[in-house]
Amino acid sequence: MDKTTTPTVKFNHLQTAHCENGVTTSLLQHHGIDFMSEPLAFGLGAGLFYIHVPLITVLNGPFISFRTLPGTIFKRTCKALGVKVERIKFSNKNTAQDYLDKQIEKGRLVGSQVGVFHLPYFPPEYRFHFNAHNIIIYGKDQEGNYLVSDPVMETTNVLTPNELQKVRFAQGPLAPKGQLYYPVNVSKVSTDLLKKGIIKGIKRNVRDMLYIPGFFAGSKGIKFTAGQVRKWRDKLGQRKAGLYLGQIVRMQEEIGTGGGGFRFLYAAFLEESASYFDGNEELLKASEQITKAGDLWRDSAVQMAGIYKGRLTEQSDYNLSASILEEISNVEQQAFRQLSKLKLSS
Amino acid sequence: MEKKNVPQDKSALSGYTRDVCYVKNKDGKYEKALSTGWEVKAEALGNAWDDIHNRVEEAKIAVKNGKKSPIYYFFELKLMDMHVISGYTGFWSFTIKRHMKPHVFKKLSNRKLQKYADAFDISLEELKNFNG
Numbered sequence: 001m002d003k004t005t006t007p008t009v010k011f012n013h014l015q016t017a018h019c020e021n022g023v024t025t026s027l028l029q030h031h032g033i034d035f036m037s038e039p040l041a042f043g044l045g046a047g048l049f050y051i052h053v054p055l056i057t058v059l060n061g062p063f064i065s066f067r068t069l070p071g072t073i074f075k076r077t078c079k080a081l082g083v084k085v086e087r088i089k090f091s092n093k094n095t096a097q098d099y100l101d102k103q104i105e106k107g108r109l110v111g112s113q114v115g116v117f118h119l120p121y122f123p124p125e126y127r128f129h130f131n132a133h134n135i136i137i138y139g140k141d142q143e144g145n146y147l148v149s150d151p152v153m154e155t156t157n158v159l160t161p162n163e164l165q166k167v168r169f170a171q172g173p174l175a176p177k178g179q180l181y182y183p184v185n186v187s188k189v190s191t192d193l194l195k196k197g198i199i200k201g202i203k204r205n206v207r208d209m210l211y212i213p214g215f216f217a218g219s220k221g222i223k224f225t226a227g228q229v230r231k232w233r234d235k236l237g238q239r240k241a242g243l244y245l246g247q248i249v250r251m252q253e254e255i256g257t258g259g260g261g262f263r264f265l266y267a268a269f270l271e272e273s274a275s276y277f278d279g280n281e282e283l284l285k286a287s288e289q290i291t292k293a294g295d296l297w298r299d300s301a302v303q304m305a306g307i308y309k310g311r312l313t314e315q316s317d318y319n320l321s322a323s324i325l326e327e328i329s330n331v332e333q334q335a336f337r338q339l340s341k342l343k344l345s346s
Numbered sequence: 347m348e349k350k351n352v353p354q355d356k357s358a359l360s361g362y363t364r365d366v367c368y369v370k371n372k373d374g375k376y377e378k379a380l381s382t383g384w385e386v387k388a389e390a391l392g393n394a395w396d397d398i399h400n401r402v403e404e405a406k407i408a409v410k411n412g413k414k415s416p417i418y419y420f421f422e423l424k425l426m427d428m429h430v431i432s433g434y435t436g437f438w439s440f441t442i443k444r445h446m447k448p449h450v451f452k453k454l455s456n457r458k459l460q461k462y463a464d465a466f467d468i469s470l471e472e473l474k475n476f477n478g
Contacts, residue, residue: 017366017378039368039376060397117425125358125391129430153363154380171433172426243397246390253387255365259347264368268376291370298347305386308393 009107011138013149013156017258017265018042018067019134022151023111024074026136030109031186033081035194038258043269044080044197045073046204048262050332051217052225059128061247064225066261068208070132070174074111074181076204080197081189087181093165096178100137100146103182109138113179115170121150121157126255131174137164152255191276195346198273205266206340209332219336222329226322233318242308245321249301260294267291282342289335293328300324349379357383358391398425410478415451417442419476420466434465 011030016022016038024041042048046068053063067073078085090096103110115131116122136149138156146164148157159167168178212218225248232241251261258265270287274280303321306312349369359365364380371377405422408414421431428439435442444450445462456470463473 015366017368038378059394061394121362123358123362125395128425129427152366172430175433243393246393249387249390250394253384254391255359255363258366258368264347264376268368271376295347301386305389309389 009109009138011109011136011149014151015154016151018047018256018262019151020070020073020132021045021047021265023134023136024077026149026151027109027111027183028078028081028083028186031083031183033083033186033189035189037272039265039269039272041073041077042262042265043205043273044077044201046076046201046208047073048205048266049208049217050219050221050261052221052228054216054224059247061244062225062228064248064251066252066257071113074134076201077197078183080193080200082187082193083183083189084185085181086184087179090178093169093178096168096180097161097165100180101140103180104137104140108182109136111135111181112137112168113176113181114164114167115172115176116167117170118163118166120159120163121153129170129172131170131172131176192346195276195344198276199344199346202270202273202339202342202344206336209336210340219329219332222325222332226325226329229318229322229325233315238310238313241318242310245304246308249304252297253301260297263290263294263297267294277344280344282338283344286335286338286342289331289338293331293335296324296328296331300328349377352379352381353384353386354381355383355385355388357385357388359383398422406478408478409448409476412448415446415448416473416476417451417462418446419478420462420468420473421446424466426465431465435461437461 014022014026014029016025018038021038021041024045025036025038028036049065049068051065056063075085088099090099100110112135113131114133114135115129116133117127117129119127119133134151137146138149139147141147141158145158145160148159150157168176170176209218215221216224229245232244236244253259253261267287267290270283270290274283274287277283300321303317303324307317307321347367347369349371352367352369359382364382367379367381368376369379402419402422405414405419409416409419428442431442432439437445445454459473460470463470466473
């Protein structure tokens with residue numbers, strides 16, 4: 001007789017650049033939406049963004065993000081495809097575990113928001129108090145440990161009930177509160193619906209990058225950062241200025257971005273979208289533009305690294321960093337203006 | 347970025363995972379590639395850790411010199427900020443700042459200290475006996 005108390009779900013681990021894209025893609029694929037890919041999830045969810053919140057520091061450096069708010073990619077992508085989502089938070093740890101166990105017994109895959117500080121399989125130098133990480137729990141083994149598919153890891157992992165409890169109830173900003181989520185009632189998605197979703201996703205991203213109010217958000221926000229970078233050498237001194245630049249590069253390039261501050265991922269989305277619109281030339285051109293922006297972000301990182309490695313020390317070196325950022329801002333503005341003029345019909 | 351330019355440098359990911367990058371293949375189409383790391387960002391992460399180690403060292407000295415309580419040291423050691431420590435202990439940041447003063451720390455009940463010990467993943471004794 002089979003000793004396992006829980007059904008084994010057939011599940012293929014998928015490694016992606018970003019955790020939320022990964023969970024979204026995996027869960028939707030699992031529910032039969034075969035065409036789902038990471039770039040599609042990112043684009044349907046209008047994931048691309050830029051914001052540099054003035055006056056607030058995070059981890060003793062500038063508060064910068066290259067993507068939209070955590071949770072919104074999953075939400076928007078599912079909505080675009082007509083997929084209903086169940087999302088539940090808990091105040092009690094035992095209830096949270098019981099609920100999860102019940103879902104596993106039903107053979108359901110669930111997304112779970114966790115903090116990474118206590119995540120034992122994560123590279124130690126990446127374990128900060130970052131609470132908006134996403135994983136999939138796809139079952140339990142015979143010892144009662146949880147089977148975990150973390151989209152940024154190459155392989156699957158196992159967490160003991162205590163370990164999982166700890167990361168589900170991590171504290172601090174964006175505390176996950178044991179949050180679980182999963183799609184329900186997934187029906188077949190028609191190509192028409194997907195095309196509508198693509199158009200809507202692009203429109204939304206145009207709005208976020210071009211028309212969002214505030215001098216520090218959207219593609220104009222990159223110019224705000226450029227202005228700050230020019231001031232940092234005198235205002236903060238070389239050491240601290242170097243740490244600030246390092247923080248920009250980490251937010252831009254670290255695990256989860258796909259490189260170039262999510263720009264390559266977005267360019268891949270536009271390229272993939274073109275295939276649903278008879279190879280639309282305008283989409284492909286915009287994809288090229290965003291790729292160019294991504295490449296410039298990489299150039300900017302190399303220039304900034306010259307400064308925080310101590311090789312470049314002059315004000316002119318900071319100015320060069322700033323002017324690359326200004327160029328990026330222009331390139332992205334141009335690309336999104338092209339996209340805003342796009343006439344696609346589903 | 348082109349596929350042939352994907353950096354394969356040494357990084358803190360080594361032995362844990364590799365990074366997924368979106369890159370252009372030979373035909374100019376996007377695909378996924380794996381990277382072991384990029385020295386540009388490895389250096390940024392390394393600098394951030396150097397800064398953390400400095401802060402922890404300064405905190406240790408502050409405790410030794412009687413300027414700060416052990417709570418301050420473990421707060422730095424565990425990379426916390428006020429939101430995080432407040433979340434784990436349930437105390438307000440105003441209260442926590444007071445508890446970071448040595449003369450206030452000395453009078454704290456074991457019940458309160460235990461909350462901090464739990465937040466820091468250490469024993470009550472370790473917290474009480476730390477002297478820099």
